[in-house]
Amino acid sequence: MKGSIINMKRKRSKIYIKSPEQIEKIRESGKINIALLDEVTPLIKEGISTEEIDQFIYNKTKAYGAIPAPLNYEGFPKSVCTSINAQVCHGIPSKDTILKNGDIINVDVSTIYNGYFSDSSRMFCIGEVSPERKLLVERTKEAMYLGLDVVKPGNHFGDIGQVISDFAKKHNYTVVREIGGHGVGIKFHEQPFVSFVSKKGTGALFEPGMIFTIEPMINLGDNEVFIDESNDWTIYTADGKDSAQWEIMVLVTETGAEILAY
Numbered sequence: 179m180k181g182s183i184i185n186m187k188r189k190r191s192k193i194y195i196k197s198p199e200q201i202e203k204i205r206e207s208g209k210i211n212i213a214l215l216d217e218v219t220p221l222i223k224e225g226i227s228t229e230e231i232d233q234f235i236y237n238k239t240k241a242y243g244a245i246p247a248p249l250n251y252e253g254f255p256k257s258v259c260t261s262i263n264a265q266v267c268h269g270i271p272s273k274d275t276i277l278k279n280g281d282i283i284n285v286d287v288s289t290i291y292n293g294y295f296s297d298s299s300r301m302f303c304i305g306e307v308s309p310e311r312k313l314l315v316e317r318t319k320e321a322m323y324l325g326l327d328v329v330k331p332g333n334h335f336g337d338i339g340q341v342i343s344d345f346a347k348k349h350n351y352t353v354v355r356e357i358g359g360h361g362v363g364i365k366f367h368e369q370p371f372v373s374f375v376s377k378k379g380t381g382a383l384f385e386p387g388m389i390f391t392i393e394p395m396i397n398l399g400d401n402e403v404f405i406d407e408s409n410d411w412t413i414y415t416a417d418g419k420d421s422a423q424w425e426i427m428v429l430v431t432e433t434g435a436e437i438l439a440y
Contacts, residue, residue: 193361193369195387200294201429204363204389207291208427208439210242211298214287215440222302224279228260232271235287247288247295247366254411259286259299266354266395266403266413266421279305282315284423288366295366297391298439299425310398311420314351318396318422321345325374325392329428329435331384339376342394352401354421357413359391362427384430389438393425 196204218234236257239246246257254268261269261284262277269284277283286299301315324345325338338359346353359372370382374394399419406412415421427439 193382193385193388194364195385196363196389196429197387200363201387201389203292203294204296204429205438207244207289207294207296208298210239210244210291211287211289211296211427211439213242214238214289215285215298215300218285218287219300219302222277222283222285222304224277224305226277227273228262228269228271228275228277228283229273231260231285232256232258239289242289242291245290247290247297248286251366259284261286261412261421261423263420264415264418266397266415267357267423268411268413270409270412277304280307280311281305282307282311282420282422286423286425290366294364295362296427296439297362297366297425298427299393299423300440301422301424313349314396314398314420314422317345317349317351318394319424321394321396322392322424322426325394326426326428326435326437329384329392329430330433331386331430333384334379334381335370335372335384336376336380337378338392339373340378342374343376346394346396352397352399354395354397354401354403356403357395359393359425361388361390363389386430386432388430389427391425391427393423395421395423397421 281304288297328337361368399417402416429436
């Protein structure tokens with residue numbers, strides 16, 4: 179979320195290597211996170227409010243015996259983030275925000291289960307979406323998976339940012355610099371800060387047992403963003419153009435990577 183992610187790149191502390199027992203607990207949390215996104219999908223359509231999405235996630239999370247990680251995290255008031263069109267991330271659900279034909283929305287779900295955290299998000303196209311918006315959504319997902327492809331022991335965290343930023347530039351998009359992925363599992367946000375504009379061969383080496391998110395935020399316009407002062411959470415593109423984001427939670431294995439939540 180806002181404070182932990184933006185400020186983490188200015189800190190230097192250890193990256194947790196999870197034990198097999200911790201990995202299994204985080205994997206269980208991830209399964210619930212996946213199920214929540216699967217189950218909310220049919221609800222996300224023209225005419226519903228983002229508050230309805232939030233209430234659905236809250237109720238379903240509780241039914242699984244889990245806790246919505248965003249709720250009351252550093253003052254965040256809801257159980258899920260719902261970010262529409264020019265909202266880059268941390269959109270706050272509201273009964274007054276109604277999904278319209280042509281919108282694109284990111285739904286970001288995070289779960290605590292038996293004390294362990296999981297985190298992933300998906301994009302949704304509402305009704306008839308413009309070709310420009312549809313391509314942004316599709317290419318952002320492709321960029322995320324290009325980042326996943328470089329995750330294996332011996333490579334560097336900076337390799338993720340290089341391949342994602344190169345791909346975005348190729349399609350005349352920009353990548354948000356101030357916000358990135360993060361370690362997760364034992365805490366909601368851990369080291370490392372995962373930049374998506376970093377350089378190949380820089381940053382920590384991947385090691386088996388590391389768990390983190392890959393979640394590029396890619397803009398149609400420039401990469402400048404600002405925080406809504408009315409709630410001190412929601413981040414928008416400065417030029418008002420669209421932004422898209424997909425997020426997966428990844429475990430580094432002996433030979434590559436395993437997706438724990440998507």
